[in-house]
Structure formats: C-alpha cells, structure tokens
Amino acid sequence: xxxxxxLTPVIKTHIATTVTWARYAAVLSFVNLGLAFLQLIVGAxxxxxxxxxxxLSFIISGVITLVMSINLLNYSKYAKSSLDNGDSxxxxxxxYHLRTYFIVMGVLxxxxxxxxxxxxxxxxxxxxxxxxx
Numbered sequence: 001x002x003x004x005x006x007l008t009p010v011i012k013t014h015i016a017t018t019v020t021w022a023r024y025a026a027v028l029s030f031v032n033l034g035l036a037f038l039q040l041i042v043g044a045x046x047x048x049x050x051x052x053x054x055x056l057s058f059i060i061s062g063v064i065t066l067v068m069s070i071n072l073l074n075y076s077k078y079a080k081s082s083l084d085n086g087d088s089x090x091x092x093x094x095x096y097h098l099r100t101y102f103i104v105m106g107v108l109x110x111x112x113x114x115x116x117x118x119x120x121x122x123x124x125x126x127x128x129x130x131x132x133x
Contacts, residue, residue, distance in 0.1 A: 015082075015083060016080075018079065019076045019083070022073075023073065023076040025069075026072035026076065029069035029072070030069050033062055036061070037062070040055065064108065067104060068101060068104060071100045071101040071104070074093070074097040075097040076094075078093040078094035078097065079091065082094055
C-alpha cells in the first residue's frame with residue numbers, strides 16, 4: 001500500500017467528519033429502504049388496489065436508494081481506511097464513490113427539474129385552453 005496521501009491535519013479532520021456523516025446517511029437510507037419494503041408487504045397483505053404501481057415505484061426508488069447508499073457507505077469505508085493507513089489508493093477509491101454518488105444525485109435533480117418544467121408548461125397550456133372555452 002502506498003503511504004503518501006500528503007493530507008494536512010485540517011483536511012484529515014474534514015474527511016473524518018464526512019466519513020461519519022456519510023456512514024450515518026447510508027445506514028439511515030438502508031433503514032428507510034427496509035421500512036419501505038415492509039410498507040410494500042403490509043400494503044400487499046391488506047389488498048392494495050394499485051399493487052403493480054406500488055411495486056414498480058418501490059423497485060425504481062429502491063434501486064436508486066440502494067445505489068446511493070452503497071456509494072456513500074463505500075466512500076465512508078475507503079476514506080476511513082485512507083485516513084487510518086495513509087493509503088492514497090483508498091483515498092482515490094473513496095473519492096470515486098463520492099463522485100458516483102454526486103453524479104447520480106445530479107442526474108436525479110436534472111430529471112426532477114425537467115419534469116417540474118414539463119408539468120408547469122402543461123398546467124399553463126391547460127389554463128389557456130380552459131380560459132378560451
């Protein structure tokens with residue numbers, strides 16, 4: 001293992017703080033995913049009328065949550081290992097997982113903003129059509 005990260009004590013402190021919060025956020029996301037699955041099961045047992053939509057929604061949000069949580073957890077694991085051992089390879093792996101996390105988050109934001117703009121345009125067009133009749 002390479003032992004040449006050359007990080008200042010202040011940077012190490014900041015990374016250590018992000019490691020703690022990233023692990024905390026990842027664990028909470030996993031718990032949230034488990035609770036969502038439990039809610040899906042309870043809904044299916046109670047005879048949810050729209051079970052197909054609920055399952056599809058759970059699968060989509062579950063995969064996104066799982067990818068995000070795994071990347072946060074891996075960032076936390078590799079960053080902590082890099083701080084403990086001074087290993088630049090683990091620091092690289094940590095930053096790779098953090099980068100992936102933010103790329104997925106950015107794509108999700110772009111999709112949400114695009115859908116929001118689309119819905120606003122549809123609402124404006126519907127209002128214009130309704131006002132003209």
